[in-house]
Amino acid sequence: MVGLGLFxxxxxxxxxxxxxYEVRLIARRLDFIGLxxxxxxxxxxxxxxxxxxxxxxxxxxxxxxxxxxxxLAVLVNRQLRGMAAFRSVYFVPAVISLVVASIVWKxxxxxxxxxxxxxxxxLGLPRQTFLTSTTQAMASVMLxxxxxxxxxxxxxxxxxxxxxxxxIHEAARVDGAGPIRRFTAVTLPLLTPALLFVAVAxxxxxxxxxxxxxVMTQGGPSDSTTxxxxxxxxxxxxxxxxxxxxxxxxxxxxxxxxxxxxxIRFLRVExxx
Amino acid sequence: MRYRTALSVLVIVMLLVSTLLPAPIGAxxxxxxxxxxxxxxxxxxxxxxxxxxxxxxxxxxEKAHPGVKVVLSEIPFDQYFQKVAIxxxxxxxxxAFDVDSPLVASYGSQGALLPxxxxxxxxxxxxxxxxxxxxxxxxxxxxxxxxxxxxxxLFCNVDLFKAAGVPLPGTEPDKRLTWDQVLEIxxxxxxxxxxxVEVWGFALQQYDRPYQLLPFLQSNGAEVIGRxxxxxxxxxxxxxxxxxxxxxxxxxxxxxxxxxEQVPNLFYTGKLAMYLAPSYEANTLKSQHPNxxxxxxxxxxxxxxxxxxxxxHTGVYAGTKYPALAAALVHAYTDPEPAKxxxxxxxxxxxxxxxxxxxxxxxxxxxxxLFYWEMLHTAIARPxxxxxxxxxxxxxxxxxxxxxxxxxxxxxxxxxxxxxxxLRRYR
Numbered sequence: 001m002v003g004l005g006l007f008x009x010x011x012x013x014x015x016x017x018x019x020x021y022e023v024r025l026i027a028r029r030l031d032f033i034g035l036x037x038x039x040x041x042x043x044x045x046x047x048x049x050x051x052x053x054x055x056x057x058x059x060x061x062x063x064x065x066x067x068x069x070x071x072l073a074v075l076v077n078r079q080l081r082g083m084a085a086f087r088s089v090y091f092v093p094a095v096i097s098l099v100v101a102s103i104v105w106k107x108x109x110x111x112x113x114x115x116x117x118x119x120x121x122x123l124g125l126p127r128q129t130f131l132t133s134t135t136q137a138m139a140s141v142m143l144x145x146x147x148x149x150x151x152x153x154x155x156x157x158x159x160x161x162x163x164x165x166x167x168i169h170e171a172a173r174v175d176g177a178g179p180i181r182r183f184t185a186v187t188l189p190l191l192t193p194a195l196l197f198v199a200v201a202x203x204x205x206x207x208x209x210x211x212x213x214x215v216m217t218q219g220g221p222s223d224s225t226t227x228x229x230x231x232x233x234x235x236x237x238x239x240x241x242x243x244x245x246x247x248x249x250x251x252x253x254x255x256x257x258x259x260x261x262x263x264i265r266f267l268r269v270e271x272x273x
Numbered sequence: 274m275r276y277r278t279a280l281s282v283l284v285i286v287m288l289l290v291s292t293l294l295p296a297p298i299g300a301x302x303x304x305x306x307x308x309x310x311x312x313x314x315x316x317x318x319x320x321x322x323x324x325x326x327x328x329x330x331x332x333x334x335e336k337a338h339p340g341v342k343v344v345l346s347e348i349p350f351d352q353y354f355q356k357v358a359i360x361x362x363x364x365x366x367x368x369a370f371d372v373d374s375p376l377v378a379s380y381g382s383q384g385a386l387l388p389x390x391x392x393x394x395x396x397x398x399x400x401x402x403x404x405x406x407x408x409x410x411x412x413x414x415x416x417x418x419x420x421x422x423x424x425x426x427l428f429c430n431v432d433l434f435k436a437a438g439v440p441l442p443g444t445e446p447d448k449r450l451t452w453d454q455v456l457e458i459x460x461x462x463x464x465x466x467x468x469x470v471e472v473w474g475f476a477l478q479q480y481d482r483p484y485q486l487l488p489f490l491q492s493n494g495a496e497v498i499g500r501x502x503x504x505x506x507x508x509x510x511x512x513x514x515x516x517x518x519x520x521x522x523x524x525x526x527x528x529x530x531x532x533x534e535q536v537p538n539l540f541y542t543g544k545l546a547m548y549l550a551p552s553y554e555a556n557t558l559k560s561q562h563p564n565x566x567x568x569x570x571x572x573x574x575x576x577x578x579x580x581x582x583x584x585x586h587t588g589v590y591a592g593t594k595y596p597a598l599a600a601a602l603v604h605a606y607t608d609p610e611p612a613k614x615x616x617x618x619x620x621x622x623x624x625x626x627x628x629x630x631x632x633x634x635x636x637x638x639x640x641x642x643l644f645y646w647e648m649l650h651t652a653i654a655r656p657x658x659x660x661x662x663x664x665x666x667x668x669x670x671x672x673x674x675x676x677x678x679x680x681x682x683x684x685x686x687x688x689x690x691x692x693x694x695x696l697r698r699y700r
Contacts, residue, residue, distance in 0.1 A: 002282070022698075024383060025358050025359070025361075025362040026358055026361045026362060026379075026380060026383040026384075026385045027383035027384055027385070028361075028362055028364065046691075110534045110536075111533050111534060112470065112532045112533060112534060112536075113532070113534070113536060114534075121468065121469070129677075129678075132533055132534070132676075132677040132678070133677065133678060134679075218670065218673070219670070220670055220673050220674055220677070221673065221674045221677040221678075221679060222674045222679050222684075234666075237355055238662060238663070238666050239662070239663050239666070239695060240358060240662075241698075
């Protein structure tokens, strides 16, 4: 409890406290301004845009990652020759540094000389704008993040699948249940604890995402890819507005807390074995 | 259970005690309890051989001041500003430091820099070229000492021009091209095959940084900030500024004469015919890419010639315990004789007339003769405003958006609102 207080609660309280101050770092001034940072935040169109982007990002990326991870987990859990190799291949993106992955995907997405447009051109298809247009940039970042995270969650779900006793599957088979019925009536309910963990952890990670935006787009074009975490960084370390950044950080905390509470409510564990 | 609780309490107490100890910020450098006096110099990490300039200055200073030791902290450029801000905020581990020239007003307005007027003679200061003396001055006080600078020219690949049958531009200032002429040349030298550009006509080295882009606005007659440095409304969104923003967007999206994403090494690999780049590119090309044949033409213009300038100054922290010693260290780094050593080692343009005169073989020959001329006649420093970091970041975003197809007028108006919101904090 003491550790939790020191390393989790104390920073949250300290950040909340800082959000009521105007911090002039180099001038070494800390001026109490009450709720002024929050008042500014409410009227800041960039923060609203970042909030909307962050929520949209999670509404798309988290379910897609979880569903794909589940599909891959079911696939690689089969006892077929070579499955260990497939498991490793799908896990490779998870072990690549996120910075490196972001840099490589940025190069692939380059509109004039990138690998993807080169491939499209070779196939006679029109080149795409990817990270350089407001309509495609967010989707391009989402694609990279999905690719990066699926393998990691797949491994956790494989572990969850292996916890389900084979006897229950056998009993279902004997009762005449087909593969789809076995999946929906046996596998999915008994996998719920693992699914809940993956969903909640993935949500928290995706809400706190920063590196792909920093490396690939810097929040652009025209704030179309900016996320709350990136705005926290920008306000703190580019504009040295630590008080305002703390207010944005508090907003992010409220959004994440709300999302996690909703998830836990809707993904309640009902089955035990 | 009691054992675990005791262990937890012990760990926490140790952590608390360690946080209460004075922070050395000496992530910036070790300190010795045995030295009589220690000065800390914080520098951008420049690598060999360029770091020999500051090491030489430190050696000379320590020889002249026995009993005083200088602790040098070298920080990579991408972390430099944050770490200096933290050092200045903590007030320790920093006595003198490298100051990026456009940040003189920012540091000065926050009381971080010691006025240096009384430590420098008039003769010493008169040796600096005017634009650098002006950069070092904020609200009538000299807050920094110039150390190295830059200019910008249009590097042209001789072989690519020859292959396209286009004559090379002249290299003297009176042969300066207009931007329309540059685009016309770029169309002729650009090579495309099956819809893929194999040789680009033109590119900027810093394609969205205000360092290179502000002179475009100023060349077209636009001002880039109010006189007091506290508003950009009516300046960055003036008709002249928006006209340039439109031109810039067209360069990438309609004319398609420049790649939209910055591709490194295009000029070095013969894939780029004209390259608007800083003066230090000349030495880089000579030393690392001797196979590339190039000339430098004057920086093109719209209505009047304007060139970028500025690089690094040196400042003394206002809260230093040893102002006279710190000033002496800065002297050892920036006085006329060390300035000549700095020029030989560091690949910046000089900031002193005496340095230019000490190397006639360099500054009476192209391209350095051109760069020197530009620094004296067409160079305009970046805006002096307390919020320069915010100004630069927001303007950079706006130009990035325009380059990627956003409406230029809308972007310039949006960026004016954003920059003014940041500038209001400093009123």
